[in-house]
Amino acid sequence: MSKLDYGFNIPALKGMKLEEIQTPCLLIDYEIFKLNVEKMGSFTHENNIKLRPHAKMHKSVEVAKYQLQYGNASGICCQKLSEAEVFVKSGIKDILITNQITDLKKIDRLCKINRSGTKVTCCVDNIDNLNDINNIASDNNVKIEIFIELECGAQRCGTDNIDDIKLMIQFINKSSNIKLSGFQAYNGSYQHVLDSKERETTVNDTNKRISNLLKYFDMSNLIVTGGGTGCFEEETKSKIYNEIQVGSYAFMDAHYSSLKKNKSNILFENSLFIYTSVISVAKQNFAVVDAGLKSMSVDSGLPKIFNKNDLKYTKCSDEHGIIEDYNNSLKLNDKLKLIPGHCDPTCNLHDWYVVIDKNRKVKDLWKVSARGFSF
Template sequence: MLKQEIDTPALLIDIDLMEKNLETMASFFRGEKGTYFRPHYKTPKSPFLAAKQIESGAIGISCQKLGEAETLITAGITDVLITNEIVGDYKIKKLISLRKHAPGLMVCVDNIIPAKALSEEALKRGVKMPVLVDVNVGQNRCGVEPGKPAVDFAKEVSKLKGLELKGFQCYHGTLQVWDQRHGLEAKQQEMERSNGLIVETRESMEAAGLNTAIVSGAGTGTYKGQYHVMSEVQAGSYILMDWKYHITAPEFERALTVLTTVISTPARDRFVVDAGDKTASTDSGMPILKDVEGYEYGTAGDEHGILTPKEPSRELKIGEKLELYPSHCDTTINLYDRYYGIRDGEVEVVWPIAARGKSQ
């Protein structure tokens, strides 16, 4: 099937560009001994792409939700870090059930109450649950405070017989595109501050005799400036990218696009396409048109988008198929059931997005 024969809206991956991104990240870590990469699954949401990341050198996969982890483990990928807190009887029981099938499964903790519940359930099932202490190094979301509070909490966790302390997580998500909000100099300053907290926490934990074999964090926007204080990096968006993240990390190509059709041309200043709010997320900005210059995209409801000519390079035609670069790959991917992998203008493969909608 030719790319232009795909029904729209549809989510496309340029396979050549994706493979280039895989090699760019893998080659960086091949040259940096002592630090590994554990790509984040919250971006691609497909075990097929996760397997490609492992083939390129990743030591395992990280993910955000229990449902995401389940799709990985079902596909035979068992070295998985859940970079989030798991709370509540149902989720804890499900997590420990998955642990019995996945020897590499790990989870983060930042509160002693769910940590104790995890330990008790693990003991009931005859397993040990590997955990990382979640440490707040600037994200101000989950996580205990760095330094002494992290050490004190880690000591309590290490006493729980059903848990195995493996180290700590130190992800600073807002730092990834800090340069776009505050400038490069401010980003460098914040990164140095965050790195200092990571080093302080690691040294304090080691002085207390606590395990710090795993120090996990960083992302596509900070891996170059943080890998040296980590044992593993959680970069995720690099494999596919969006136009917004590409500004911060231009070494990675924009391999992901939304294929859309011009379905109405009611006026010379209004070209309507079939990609609206349900097909392209706008939480990080509007999509931008690929290959055709001089048009501005705006949403026009759930099912429609409008391309407004500013200084157009050419006029669009009814029935024409176009590609849009999304502004946020993670949230756009979550709207689709499958990827169409494109090479040389043809569909080479269709990959299911198994973790689409796995928000639990």
């Protein structure tokens, strides 16, 4: 940190008061974050299911290591190879890339990581890709563990074609440098259904479909991994999954917070905020803040304003946010905490998390270590 300059390339210094932090930036409320991580840790411990939190959400070595040390995590997930490499370099030894690695140079990098002693597995949905991985693993004299990805309804990667899956398993069994670890079954769409009853029904339907698919295969020693913050309880109950890949639970966002939950559900609170300042009050009924599209992703809706029911974030441009303020209560340089609509692509815009303790002081700065590592 010695070469970094407060206000220019870091938003705060340790020990600083909340009010002195430069905006816009990301805040983590440490006490709430800690509680969220503990809740998921206890849940997975009590239900005897492995927890592999998704690091694509936070992209931070500090957060991942906290989850591994205090949150019952047994490894992490990543989404891209370069992202995984950030965590490999930090010393984390067990990573599942929940995505396809198809580029030949990337497969070679994957093999070299595994050869050096860090286990990095990936997903596959294509037999040519399996062939490439086996050949390049053979060149590197290493065995790569893979998960076959099942289609869960998101219409992204993965297949539910039994014949294709059988062919892939046959291919793996006769190949010397790849090994089947299990199945990736991430329900990426239905877990976002807002109504709890409707969400439960659709998620359970997916779980049944996955269960029926799996009946065709010998499941001894095979892992089924999947599950997000919106549906991990249903997936755990289903007894199909050995491992869940939740990410957002540690921070939460406006979208996940708007999911209606059943009484029996674990509730997580927002620990992540965008800290923003008022830079213009030139107009009646509106104020302008300094956090726009370059500080938050609006793909899942505009941010909510924390603890201020009379204010509403109504419009977002590149570097401006418009706040409806019919009481004209906001003054120049007033600061607001925004709850981002979608935490993953919002975190990816920033270089730092400013971690706030219970005394509203800066406890630490955590780097968004893998920001931009998308190749």
